[in-house]
Amino acid sequence: MNRRELLKAALAIPFLPGGMTGAIGSAWAAGSRLSSRVRPGQAGWPSLAQWDELNHAVGGRLLKLESPFSASKAACDEALKHLKNPFFIGDQPALTQTSGWADAWLSRCSTYAVAADSVADVAAVVHFAARHRLRLVIKGGGHSYQGTSNAPDSLLIWTRHMKAITLHDAFVGQGCEGWQAPQAAVSVQSGAIWIDVYDAVTRQNGRYVQGGGCTTVGVAGLIQSGGFGSFSKAFGTAASGLIEAEVVTADGEVRIANACTNPELFWGIKGGGGGSLGVVTRLTLRTHGLPEFAGAVFGEIKAVSDAAYRTLIAKAISFYQSELFNPHWGEQLRFRGDNVLQVSMLFQGLNQQQAQAIWQPFVDWVRANNDYSFVKPVQVLALPAQHMWDAEYFRQHVPGAMIPDDRDGAPRNHVLWSDDQGQVGWFIHGFKSAWLPASLLHADRQAQLVDAIFACTRQWDVEFHFNKGLAGAPPEAIAAALDTAIHPQVVDAFALAIIAGNGAPAYPGMPGANPDLPNARKASAAIGRAMEALLKVAPNAAAYVSESDYFQRDWQQAFWGANYPRLAAVKRKYDPDGLFFVHHGVGSEGWSADGFTRRP
Structure with missing residues (x-):
């Protein structure tokens, strides 16, 4: 931590519950069990003077949020102009890449946000939220289909401005000196998006890092969910490429997590889902030789x-x-x-x-x-x-394959694949996923699989994402995936089947936003029937946490299987009061659906 960050951390000390700065298990954990969180207007909501103190501690980066659709006409017009530009939406702390999900959630903004630019900012916000019993939300890329990167009446840690990228020729994790071989790697702050990482690692340096397929996805969220890219069948999951992470845990401590230091926290971050175990502020990822x-x-x-x-x-x-x-x-x-x-x-x-x-x-x-x-x-x-991922190359040789950020002064490398633009602002009607076992490809089972696919298509389209199943991958990729928290079925799956439907953007307050809920429910029912037809040949198929049904039953088993008890133990150790909450995240079964009231 540099001098500037030490000063900011010192300013944050008044926000510590009881002034505690020690490790888990001290006075912080011994305090009263958090039973509920407060909303604006309720007793215990911070006063304006207390918000000013937080603003001072984070260098003036506290923001009072309002959706651009309910702000000035100029702000609304600007948002409508860039409604299908994910770079613009990502730059708005009040918006998310998904505008909502029928009968599930809507993209409503937090009350306040801190535009963090350092780990000390993040620690200050965590201390403040714990002291005042606030609903805390974390957003980097803001791509969550499940609505985990937004919540009304909350305080948002917005990491968008934390996007430094550093390449290493020979990285060794902290505490691993002497037994871990140096590795080529890249360290990335948690607010970075994948197009900037690919630009630095691949275009400029001729190396490969396993990241996400969509260029505007946030780095931290993808790693914590497990993470698949187009070439995961060769290089494994993004989570299995993690060497080290910097994490702010619920006690406000800045911790290093790797195979040698806080190893259980490290394991949980690798596929245990974003926003449940702490705030990841920096990740160091293995890089590979480029084909x-x-x-x-x-x-x-x-x-x-x-x-x-x-x-x-x-x-x-x-x-x-x-x-x-x-x-x-x-x-x-x-x-x-x-x-x-x-x-x-x-x-x-x-x-x-x-x-x-x-x-x-x-x-x-x-x-x-x-x-x-x-x-x-x-x-x-x-x-x-x-x-x-070379934007200039595609402009010259394959025009139209990539779509640029169309704003004046936008970085030239900020492009997304044209096929991904349909997800920008979409309003989800239904979404289901299932890992399909490689045994279905055996000669004596292919006919059953074909029948199931055909029956599925009589209800809805189905996509087979082959890179999101690791069967057929090299042994080292399989072994690395098994050392993460992601559901073990992934290593035996040849593909992730995805069945989904959506409508046009429908942000609350947006002019013309009028989601057709009867049609959305009809589509959702058809998507359900389609998945039922497909699962006749894979009745126990697990689902991928980042691309799954908001209403997933038995989600602990579906997302993590036998790994869930271990994840729950990590949660109890590093967040015993349940400060961090996301829908269907580790430990969320102990809270009401909105995350404000602890269940008996």
């Missing part, structure tokens, strides 16, 4: 009949099992209800000729059969992997 080439395969194929479509599904599954079920391939096949197979696959470690040769027999089979037509031709594209 020479990466690329993509896109196309759409339509069948003339249901029978022909079932045959097409069977061919696609057989082709995947024999040719694509390996570390080179990731991303998606989408089986649509209009009898269309949509191909959106990415690859690494192959050149264009090699990838083309792999796909050619499948393409030839389609062309030779009059039951099929190409809605969009199957195209294979490859590029030097160092340009995979």
